[in-house]
Amino acid sequence: MQRLNTRIVGLIVATASLGAIIGIGLPWVDEYFELRRDMAEFDKMEVELTAIRHRGLRLAKMERELNEQLKSLNDRSVIPDNRSDVRERLVEIVRQGGGRIRSLEVHTGNKRSWATVNDDPTAEVMPEFARMSPYDLHSHDVDLRADGSLEAIEKILTAIGGQRWYMTTRTMNVLPTMKPEAPVALELRFTVFGLLARPDEPDEDVARRPTQQTRQLLLH
Secondary structure, eight states: OHHHHHHHHHHHHHHHHHHHHHHHHHHHHHHHHHHHHHHHHHHHHHHHHHHHHHHHHHHHHHHHHHHHHHHHHHHHOOOGGGHHHHHHHHHHHHHHHTOEEEEEEEOOOEEEEEESSSOOTTSSSOOTTOOEEEEEEEEEEEEEEEEEOHHHHHHHHHHHHTTOOEEEEEEEEEEEOOOTTSOEEEEEEEEEEEEEEOOOOOOHHHHHSOOHHHHHHHHO
16 A cells, blocks of 8 residues: 555656656747747848848949049049140140140030930030930030140150040141251140039029019019
């Protein structure tokens, strides 16, 4: 009888112990599966974050390349604001080449709208039926007359070509002068171009709206 009671007590203790283990262990099992699920989500987010970082690096690289291209465009463009720089540079080119300027004129220039595609900077107007871009084309004619030795004239022409301005040659004549100190004369006419963003046009309603001063004048 005592042995039976001992078995019953042992069974009760074992059952209670098993229940305690299950009671404690089940939350651990739940936490394990939850941890594994969270780790899977973490890995997924890590992959997405890495992809975003790589995309950010690519975007930053694209931005740098676009900025470099834009800077190159600005450096090569001749617009009214930097027209005087062309004159100063030409004076320096002729002087460094060993020549002498006879005359130099950078004209005021013309402006027209620039088409989005298939436009020709040497044309006076945009192509027919072309779509207008948000840029204006500025063109300035340049007339340069200089003389010097043949070597000096060659240096001058090479240096002008090396400026990388957007330009086209209109006329060029290299003539003898019969002067020992400057046996060769250069007569060069070319056009430089530049693109400049068109300023926003004021709203028509605002433009038509009279100012306070105008209203006072109208009232009086």
